[in-house]
Amino acid sequence: MSAQVKVISAISIFFVLTVLFLLFIRVTVQPPGNTRVILDHSLQWVITPPCFNSAKVTNNLTESKLSRAEKLQYKPDSTCTEESLAGMKETLFQILLEKIGAKKGAWDW
Numbered sequence: 469m470s471a472q473v474k475v476i477s478a479i480s481i482f483f484v485l486t487v488l489f490l491l492f493i494r495v496t497v498q499p500p501g502n503t504r505v506i507l508d509h510s511l512q513w514v515i516t517p518p519c520f521n522s523a524k525v526t527n528n529l530t531e532s533k534l535s536r537a538e539k540l541q542y543k544p545d546s547t548c549t550e551e552s553l554a555g556m557k558e559t560l561f562q563i564l565l566e567k568i569g570a571k572k573g574a575w576d577w
Contacts, residue, residue, distance in 0.1 A: 490561040497563060498555045501535030503575040512542050517577040519548035 469477075506515040510526040514537040523545050534553070544550045556574055565571035 490564065491559060494557045494559050495563070496555045497558050497574075499534055499553050499575040500573075501533060501538075503534040503553075504577055505532055505534050505537050506530070507532045507537055507540070507542060508545065511545070512540070513545040514542040514549065515545045516549045516552040518552055519546060522546070522548060 504517060506517065506520055506523075506525075507513070507530050508515065508523075508525045508528060509530065510528040513523075513525070514534070515523045515525065525545070544553065553575075558574075562571065566573045
């Protein structure tokens with residue numbers, strides 16, 4: 469084999485392995501700090517938008533980010549909120565698509 473064929477073969481193998489790695493390796497992803505949440509300042513609870521209609525809250529509410537709720541050490545109001553903020557397993561390809569904006573993220577409410 470010539471040197472040119474060896475280089476092309478090596479590049480091809482590297483490319484195929486990279487694609488397989490992106491498609492099949494799953495990692496646990498946590499919600500980003502800029503995830504939109506609702507804070508109940510009277511009860512010191514954090515509520516996610518999908519769980520808001522079933523939440524029993526006061527009228528002392530503000531819309532904020534998850535990083536602020538964590539800084540204030542607010543607790544989830546229900547198991548619904550806990551589950552919606554739980555980490556998820558995603559492939560590296562899915563994460564890449566979310567980062568470039570081609571796919572909506574799990575916490576884009």
